[in-house]
Every structure is written in C-alpha cells, then in structure tokens.
Amino acid sequence: MKDDRLHIDRIKRAIEKIGSYLKGKKADDLDSEPVLYDAVLMELLLIGEEANRISDDYCVAHPEIPWQKMIGLRNRITHDYFRIDPKIVWETCSTDIVLLKEQFKDLG
Numbered sequence: 001m002k003d004d005r006l007h008i009d010r011i012k013r014a015i016e017k018i019g020s021y022l023k024g025k026k027a028d029d030l031d032s033e034p035v036l037y038d039a040v041l042m043e044l045l046l047i048g049e050e051a052n053r054i055s056d057d058y059c060v061a062h063p064e065i066p067w068q069k070m071i072g073l074r075n076r077i078t079h080d081y082f083r084i085d086p087k088i089v090w091e092t093c094s095t096d097i098v099l100l101k102e103q104f105k106d107l108g
Contacts, residue, residue, distance in 0.1 A: 018043045031086050047074070047100075
C-alpha cells in the first residue's frame with residue numbers, strides 16, 4: 001500500500017505538470033512547439049509507467065480508474081512515438097486527463 005501511494009502521487013504530479021504545460025495553449029501549439037509536445041508525451045508516458053506499478057489489489061479496489069488505458073497509452077508512446085498524432089494528444093489531455101485529475105483527487 002505504501003508503494004501504491006508513491007505511484008499515485010507521481011501520477012498526480014504528472015497530471016499537474018501536463019495542466020501547467022498546456023495552460024493558455026491551443027491544439028496547434030503541440031505541432032509548432034516540439035519541446036512542449038515532448039514534455040507532454042513524457043508526462044503521459046510517466047502516468048502509464050506508474051499505473052503499471054500499482055498493485056493489483058489497489059486496481060481492483062478502484063475500478064473507476066482506467067488503469068489499462070493509461071498503461072496502453074504508455075506502450076503506444078514508447079513503441080510508436082513517431083506515429084502519434086498531436087491532435088489526439090491534445091484531445092487526450094483536454095478531456096481524459098481532466099477527468100483523470102478529478103478521479104485522482106481523493107486517491108492516495
């Protein structure tokens with residue numbers, strides 16, 4: 001359980017970083033600012049990596065969290081980096097990450 005809290009805290013930090021990176025930005029900025037794009041992808045990758053380290057018991061206790069989707073996105077970023085569409089990244093961050101932030105608010 002102690003390790004789960006560490007991973008949850010890391011996920012929360014990554015979510016916060018994505019929010020700060022994208023504050024005041026628009027979808028086209030991910031295409032025109034490669035450092036921004038890389039930073040956002042890195043945080044998404046970290047979210048998936050930390051989700052993969054959460055214990056099975058914790059995942060079962062919190063089925064509302066899309067653990068497998070988070071891990072799946074991490075795998076996609078890692079293995080298919082150059083074929084990821086920045087517009088999909090924007091959609092993910094502006095919808096799914098916002099929802100994830102709410103879902104993680106009370107976890108710890």
